[in-house]
Amino acid sequence: xxxxxxxxxxxxxxxxxxxxxxxxxxxxxxxxxxxxxxxxxxxxxxxxxxxxxxxxxxxxxxxxxxxxxxxxxxxxxxxxxxxxxxxxxxxxxxxxxxxxxxxxxxxxxxxxxxxxxxxxxxxxxxxxxxxxxxxxxxxxxxxxxxxxxxxxxxxxxxxxxxxxxxxxxxxxxxxxxxxxxxxxxxxxxxxxxxxxxxxxxxxxxxxxxxxxxxxxxxxxxxxxxxxxxxxxxxxxxxxxxxxxxxxxxxxxxxxxxxxxxxxxxxxxxxxxxxxxxxxxxxxxxxxxxxxxxxxxxxxxxxxxxxxxxxxxxxxxxxxxxxxxxxxxxxxxxxxxxxxxxxxxxxxxxxxxxxxxxxxxxxxxxxxxxxxxxxxxxxxxxxxxxxxxxxxxxxxxxxxxxxxxxxxxxxxxxxxxxxxxxxxxxxxxxxxxxxxxxxxxxxxxxxxxxxxxxxxxxxxxxxxxxxxxxxxxxxxxxxxxxxxxxxxxxxxxxxxxxxxxxxxxxxxxxxxxxxxxxxxxxxxxxxxxxxxxxxxxxxxxxxxxxxxxxxxxxxxxxxxxxxxxxxxxxxxxxxxxxxxxxxxxxxxxxxxxxxxxxxxxxxxxxxxxxxxxxxxxxxxxxxxxxxxxxxxxxxxxxxxxxxxxxxxxxxxxxxxxxxxxxxxxxxxxxxxxxxxxxxxxxxxxxxxxxxxxxxxxxxxxxxxxxxxxxxxxxxxxxxxxxxxxxxxxxxxxxxxxxxxxxxxxxxxxxxxxxxxxx
Ligand code: ZN
Ligand code: ZN
Ligand code: FE
Numbered sequence: 001x002x003x004x005x006x007x008x009x010x011x012x013x014x015x016x017x018x019x020x021x022x023x024x025x026x027x028x029x030x031x032x033x034x035x036x037x038x039x040x041x042x043x044x045x046x047x048x049x050x051x052x053x054x055x056x057x058x059x060x061x062x063x064x065x066x067x068x069x070x071x072x073x074x075x076x077x078x079x080x081x082x083x084x085x086x087x088x089x090x091x092x093x094x095x096x097x098x099x100x101x102x103x104x105x106x107x108x109x110x111x112x113x114x115x116x117x118x119x120x121x122x123x124x125x126x127x128x129x130x131x132x133x134x135x136x137x138x139x140x141x142x143x144x145x146x147x148x149x150x151x152x153x154x155x156x157x158x159x160x161x162x163x164x165x166x167x168x169x170x171x172x173x174x175x176x177x178x179x180x181x182x183x184x185x186x187x188x189x190x191x192x193x194x195x196x197x198x199x200x201x202x203x204x205x206x207x208x209x210x211x212x213x214x215x216x217x218x219x220x221x222x223x224x225x226x227x228x229x230x231x232x233x234x235x236x237x238x239x240x241x242x243x244x245x246x247x248x249x250x251x252x253x254x255x256x257x258x259x260x261x262x263x264x265x266x267x268x269x270x271x272x273x274x275x276x277x278x279x280x281x282x283x284x285x286x287x288x289x290x291x292x293x294x295x296x297x298x299x300x301x302x303x304x305x306x307x308x309x310x311x312x313x314x315x316x317x318x319x320x321x322x323x324x325x326x327x328x329x330x331x332x333x334x335x336x337x338x339x340x341x342x343x344x345x346x347x348x349x350x351x352x353x354x355x356x357x358x359x360x361x362x363x364x365x366x367x368x369x370x371x372x373x374x375x376x377x378x379x380x381x382x383x384x385x386x387x388x389x390x391x392x393x394x395x396x397x398x399x400x401x402x403x404x405x406x407x408x409x410x411x412x413x414x415x416x417x418x419x420x421x422x423x424x425x426x427x428x429x430x431x432x433x434x435x436x437x438x439x440x441x442x443x444x445x446x447x448x449x450x451x452x453x454x455x456x457x458x459x460x461x462x463x464x465x466x467x468x469x470x471x472x473x474x475x476x477x478x479x480x481x482x483x484x485x486x487x488x489x490x491x492x493x494x495x496x497x498x499x500x501x502x503x504x505x506x507x508x509x510x511x512x513x514x515x516x517x518x519x520x521x522x523x524x525x526x527x528x529x530x531x532x533x534x535x536x537x538x539x540x541x542x543x544x545x546x547x548x549x550x551x552x553x554x555x556x557x558x559x560x561x562x563x564x565x566x567x568x569x570x571x572x573x574x575x576x577x578x579x580x581x582x583x584x585x586x587x588x589x590x591x592x593x594x595x596x597x598x599x600x601x602x603x604x605x606x607x608x609x610x611x612x613x614x615x616x617x618x619x620x621x622x623x624x625x626x627x628x629x630x631x632x633x634x635x636x637x638x639x640x641x642x643x644x645x646x647x648x649x650x651x652x653x654x655x656x657x658x659x660x661x662x663x664x665x666x667x668x669x670x671x672x673x674x675x676x677x678x679x680x681x682x683x684x685x686x687x688x689x690x691x692x693x694x695x696x697x698x699x700x701x702x703x704x705x706x707x708x709x710x711x712x713x714x715x716x717x718x719x720x721x722x723x724x725x726x727x728x729x730x731x732x733x734x735x736x737x738x739x740x741x742x743x744x745x746x747x748x749x750x751x752x753x754x755x756x757x
Contacts, residue, residue: 006056007036007083010047012063014074015103015395018147020133021045021071022091023175028062029089036086040094042145042455043102050086070108070134070279074398091170094146101145101421101454104138106391107223107371109281109314111135113173118316123162123182126201128189128317129365131180132173135279139394139429140224140371141179144453149178153366160185187365189221189317193358204361209324211359217241219335219349219357223315224371224390224429225342226335226349228356229255231327235298238331242300244356246338249624251302253283253309253373255332257322262286262310264294264328271378280391281314282374294328301331303624306635309375317361334372339433341442344370369393369449370442372430379712380719385736386710387414389430394450396424397734397744400500403751405459407447407478409471410743411487412464413512413626414736415443417471418743419456425497425747426454427735434470444474460754462746464490466515483753485746487514488525489534491705491737494745496531498734502752503701504530505730506537506693508686510714511706512607512627512739513545513552521545523605523706524652526689528697531752537693540609541651542602544594551608554622555629556582557590558608559615562658564594576665577618606682606708609654613678616661617671627707634679634711638672643680648688657681682708683717691725703730705745707738 012021017040025038025047034051049056060076067073114130124130131137144151159167163182166174174180181187183201190197191204198204211218215237217230228245230237232254242248256262259273266286268276275284288297288308302308311332313319321330334342335353343349344367349360371393375386403420410416415431428446432439450456463475465484475482485493491514492507507527516522517536524540544561551557559578563571572579572587579587594600607630614620614629619636623629644660647653657678664674690702702722709715709732722729735741 004053005051005083006053007048007050007081008056009079009081010049010060010063011077012045012047012073013043013076013102015070015072015105016045017102018105018133018138018178019070020068020173020175023133023170024068024071025063026089026091026170028059028066032059032062034059035089037090037092039092040146040148041102045102048081048086050083068134070105072103091176094148103396104142104145104147104394104453106280106393106395107137107140108135108279108391110316110319115316115319121182123160123184125183126205126320127183127186128201128315128320129179129181129186130316131177133175133177134173136177136179137223140367140369140390141365142453143368145455147178152178153368154179154181157181157186157365187363190362190364192360192362205320205324208359208361209321212330213326216358217244217356218359218361219353220317220361221346221349221363221367222317223367224369224373225344225367226353227332228335228353229330229332232297232301232329232331233295233327235300238298238300241331241333241356245333245336249303249628251305251307251309252331252333253311253375254297254301254329255311255313255318256329257325258312261294261328262312265289265297266308266310269378269381271381271383275376275378275383276310276312280374281311282376282391283309283311285309285375285377285386297329305631311373339436340438341370341432342372369429369446374430377710377712380716382731382733384710384715384733386738387430387740388427388735393429394426396421396426397498398500399423399425399497399748399751400502401752403747405457406462406747406751406754407456407458407460407475408462408743408747408750409475410464410746411514411739412466412469412471414739415439415471416740416743417443417447417450418747419450419454420747420751421454421456425744426450427744430740440470443471447474460750462750464515464742464746465517483750485749486517486534487511487742488522488706489527489529490742490745490749492527492529492534492703492745493531493748494735494741495703495705495730495732495737497744497748498732499703499730501701501703501730502531504528504699505701505703506690506697506699507534507703507705508690509706510606510682510686510704510708513603513605516604521601521603521605523603523607524609525604526693528693528699531748538648538650538652538689540604540606541653541655542604543608543654544600545603545605545608546590546594546600548599548601552611552623555611555615556621558612560587560590561594561600562612562616562655563662564591566655566659566662569595574662576616576662578615578621581621606706610708612658613661616658617665617674619671630708630711633675634713636672636675637679637713638670638676640673640676641680643677643684646681646685648685648692652685652689679711679713679717682714683721686718687721687725690722690727694727700726701728701730705732705737705741709737
């Protein structure tokens with residue numbers, strides 16, 4: 001029957017390394033009676049298969065349809081090969097060729113089987129670095145491709161006999177699990193205080209748990225960096241952590257032992273539960289319960305906001321700690337001071353967190369790629385990113401065209417970059433506010449590491465049109481041709497890119513601030529656009545932004561600007577909460593500046609309008625953290641279906657909204673009702689403007705982006721009302737609508753322009 005015997009060369013592309021793919025191949029090869037070999041290369045898994053032609057067909061079909069849980073087969077290429085008469089199926093060691101790269105797996109939460117192993121396997125009892133091909137660290141430890149132990153920070157640890165046996169046994173779950181380790185041979189935790197150093201795992205776990213239960217603060221080295229932890233139900237501990245971290249108002253994320261404990265503190269919908277227990281294990285922003293059955297959270301965890309960010313354990317150490325903790329919830333916040341990047345090195349952590357932490361839980365395994373926790377929320381039943389990092393980075397966003405060689409440098413306040421490799425857009429992890437020098441050096445370091453890891457060298461750099469963004473300067477320093485993309489167009493393009501949508505849309509960018517083509521500050525924009533270009537059809541009317549960036553930190557300035565635009569100089573004499581808090585001198589100075597246009601740019605920003613309204617109602621006059629004013633305004637929404645009046649057109653008149661809000665305030669209307677009316681107005685304003693643009697253009701698809709769509713009320717009501725009018729709504733599900741998603745849009749615009757040539 002030698003006639004029906006064939007030999008074939010198979011290339012499998014996608015997420016196929018570090019996910020148990022070769023053992024899987026070995027299994028199905030023996031099932032189907034296929035012989036030959038498989039090898040990991042930097043861009044794929046290559047297979048040489050020999051066998052009966054039916055067996056080969058079944059083998060390829062199994063690759064397509066039965067791959068392991070973490071794997072993702074994107075496509076398979078086959079071509080005829082020479083029959084070498086192999087009698088068995090072998091796994092060959094990895095090879096590195098060309099500049100094409102395979103996908104790098106994100107870090108994945110520990111699996112149930114591994115958690116079970118640390119209860120029974122003698123060399124792994126309570127061993128906190130247990131992992132297998134279905135779970136464990138990946139991106140955080142990888143230095144280079146192919147994904148082999150020697151290219152990770154596990155290279156320093158020589159596997160013991162028992163681990164080597166598992167690693168080499170094709171039938172074992174740890175076959176070629178690169179970070180495979182046990183208590184005999186792998187990394188260890190060390191507990192350190194000023195007085196003692198503990199290395200025994202059981203002793204250090206009980207020391208750490210009891211320290212937290214007694215109100216102490218502990219720095220814990222995790223997957224992508226250090227965390228600071230304390231009892232979330234202990235007000236003294238939480239306030240101490242706040243002072244130590246120099247974080248005045250921004251809510252802290254907490255970790256609960258399991259879903260049941262999470263339900264004590266928050267209302268969970270099904271999609272929210274699924275997200276919490278997903279293998280990515282992000283922080284999920286949830287509606288907090290005022291009263292559960294358990295001990296309530298300390299007030300300063302959420303600082304008066306009705307949402308709480310919760311995650312559940314994702315690495316073995318978390319599980320082991322919760323087995324010993326009395327408290328049901330711990331604050332688990334990034335190990336950093338205010339907005340700096342999280343600490344990843346032990347020495348760095350001692351230095352930066354030493355004055356805050358009473359103890360350190362460090363490890364001797366190095367973190368190569370810093371990777372903060374991801375943050376999502378669910379609106380309209382759909383998970384949405386606020387921050388895309390651990391669990392997702394560096395998963396590519398697939399594009400319907402090539403982006404090879406394009407380096408998009410992102411925005412600034414929420415830095416990110418995006419690299420084009422073939423039809424993939426590889427987005428960086430969360431990098432933070434680039435104005436912070438430490439964050440900017442993290443940005444440049446991460447860029448270099450991505451270039452090395454993904455064998456990328458830029459042929460074109462893309463950046464924002466803002467001349468002063470540090471990311472713009474960085475793009476200029478790359479010494480390749482540059483393309484600049486307007487900020488809000490990039491937001492919309494980001495939405496188009498992840499939806500692989502190439503036709504024309506009505507783009508609605510409701511955002512904070514971004515540099516506009518006319519030199520003014522944009523942020524409430526309606527475009528007709530596709531990836532080839534855009535036309536600004538309409539925008540919120542320009543209003544003064546007194547003090548420029550200072551107005552972002554001090555929303556009362558925005559409120560005064562709004563009042564001045566309506567009533568002129570005499571505005572300061574009105575009896576309004578926002579004015580009562582300010583001295584006459586302060587107000588006069590600001591009014592004089594607005595009148596003369598000194599340091600008072602004009603802006604169409606929707607985010608700033610939210611700021612101004614929040615300040616007018618007396619909710620927030622100075623922001624303790626980014627977007628505090630809009631967040632508190634959203635939080636105060638009470639039930640009311642009415643809205644204020646506005647004027648549609650190429651400039652949307654919003655001063656009538658302010659006029660009616662002032663009347664409501666003077667009439668003693670509840671702030672919650674004002675907040676509802678204002679939110680309803682923004683939704684109506686978007687809907688009416690879109691309807692008008694659709695009538696004139698015939699375009700029936702709407703793309704929504706910009707930071708304002710992180711407001712759950714706005715995003716869900718806007719999507720609902722547009723859908724109800726028969727529009728197709730493109731939403732962002734793969735990257736954040738905030739500035740972290742801008743780099744993807746920049747990349748898409750530049751790559752699409754290149755693809756058309
Ligand atoms: Zn596992
Ligand atoms: Zn071992
Ligand atoms: Fe933006």
